Amino acid sequence: MKKILILPIFIMLFTSGCSLSSFNTSNLMHPPKATGEMAQIQALIERTVGEDIIFKYPQNGDFKSAIIMHDLDGDSQDEAIAVYQLASQDAQSYIMVIDKVGNTWKVIKTIDAKGVDLDKVCFGDINGDGIDDIILGWSSYTSYGKELTVILYENGNYNDLTPEETYSDMLVSDFDGDGRSEILTLSVSKREDTQSDDDANKTARARLLKLDSESRKFKVMGSALIDSTVVKYTHAQFGKIDDSQFGAVIDAITDKGRTMTEIIYWDKAANRLRVPFYDSQKLSSPEFLRNSVVHSSDINNDGIIEVPKVDLTDGSNEKFTYVLSWFRHNAASAKNDYVESLIMNEKDSYIFVVPGKWKRPTLGDYSVRFGYDYNSRTLRIFERIEHDGQVVKNREFLNIAVFSKKEFDELPNRTEYQILTQEGNRIYASIALVEDSELAIPAEEIKNNFRTI
Numbered sequence: 001m002k003k004i005l006i007l008p009i010f011i012m013l014f015t016s017g018c019s020l021s022s023f024n025t026s027n028l029m030h031p032p033k034a035t036g037e038m039a040q041i042q043a044l045i046e047r048t049v050g051e052d053i054i055f056k057y058p059q060n061g062d063f064k065s066a067i068i069m070h071d072l073d074g075d076s077q078d079e080a081i082a083v084y085q086l087a088s089q090d091a092q093s094y095i096m097v098i099d100k101v102g103n104t105w106k107v108i109k110t111i112d113a114k115g116v117d118l119d120k121v122c123f124g125d126i127n128g129d130g131i132d133d134i135i136l137g138w139s140s141y142t143s144y145g146k147e148l149t150v151i152l153y154e155n156g157n158y159n160d161l162t163p164e165e166t167y168s169d170m171l172v173s174d175f176d177g178d179g180r181s182e183i184l185t186l187s188v189s190k191r192e193d194t195q196s197d198d199d200a201n202k203t204a205r206a207r208l209l210k211l212d213s214e215s216r217k218f219k220v221m222g223s224a225l226i227d228s229t230v231v232k233y234t235h236a237q238f239g240k241i242d243d244s245q246f247g248a249v250i251d252a253i254t255d256k257g258r259t260m261t262e263i264i265y266w267d268k269a270a271n272r273l274r275v276p277f278y279d280s281q282k283l284s285s286p287e288f289l290r291n292s293v294v295h296s297s298d299i300n301n302d303g304i305i306e307v308p309k310v311d312l313t314d315g316s317n318e319k320f321t322y323v324l325s326w327f328r329h330n331a332a333s334a335k336n337d338y339v340e341s342l343i344m345n346e347k348d349s350y351i352f353v354v355p356g357k358w359k360r361p362t363l364g365d366y367s368v369r370f371g372y373d374y375n376s377r378t379l380r381i382f383e384r385i386e387h388d389g390q391v392v393k394n395r396e397f398l399n400i401a402v403f404s405k406k407e408f409d410e411l412p413n414r415t416e417y418q419i420l421t422q423e424g425n426r427i428y429a430s431i432a433l434v435e436d437s438e439l440a441i442p443a444e445e446i447k448n449n450f451r452t453i
Ligand SMILES: [Ca+2]
Pocket: 124, 125, 126, 127, 128, 129, 130, 131, 132, 133, 153
């Protein structure tokens, strides 16, 4: 069953890596001509403010269109928000809220925007009335200075508030479980921009902002240092991090071009924001640092987000053959629990899901080590078994290799191999090297866990 779940998800991850980058570079400035309701809304905007306008498309986030539809007043019908600039004006954009009254779209409110270009639009119930409010983030020329506008729907009016905080990336969700959404802001280190390496510029910070209904101001509910080597947050999601804790799982790129993951959650009992991977000595969170762009994801569909770790196989190079392992963070124990792993062999184009039996600790203390031999294109699998602290076995017990048909036919011991699959002139085969391995798995399982990519 595991195999069926993990293989498609894994392939999806890799292909989505490619499609993501092509999506980012696609030119969003030329949308398809609006039709239906969209055309009516666009016509209304142009009738109201003139045709010479520049629509603002959010550069990041889930909503990337010029006119965003969302139920803003709780009537179960979508209203529309549009951000635009008048071609005749510099450095001023406007936010327009449009509602369908009867059969006709009407402009309900126009607000002077805080910024010119849109970074991100999010929705969340900031004031706790059960209706989503609008959170807009504005682009900035610095990587940390993006400003926020929050538009609340109150007593039939749309009122805008401006939190004082700026951000590099943000996430809107109910972090403390009180039914109201908070805004998590992430700010990268200012070191790059200011060229100043003092403490204030060196560190990066996460802040959790909550609306105080009395003062109508956003208060910093919690604040914590986060990895200071991050230059860009690439993938922020909110969800379950273990059986009982919700939190943000954020993948990011470091100044060395590596991928890392930060987990940030609200610890209700301690009343504070927690960043479990952060190492205050290193000013970074190296726990899940990796060279491959693999994002955190609920890899096994159990509703909990797993975080990937990438280990080289011995003698290999990450670009070709590596072990991709998934962990879930356990907030109570502050440990990372192993979930699944697989071998990714990009050189020979296959993946091999590490059998459940090789998970520790089912047979006492053992570990499985993977090596890759370039010349023979062989994945070498070693077992190391300890009993009572003594190494009792340490040996190579299984190989997976790829051959041309001719090479395979000429193998003196080819009858000892099990053919996993044959593609064109390529034969993928496995061979058990010892007969009494405690880690031996049935030939059928090897075949099931193997897949070419
Ligand atoms: Ca609300």
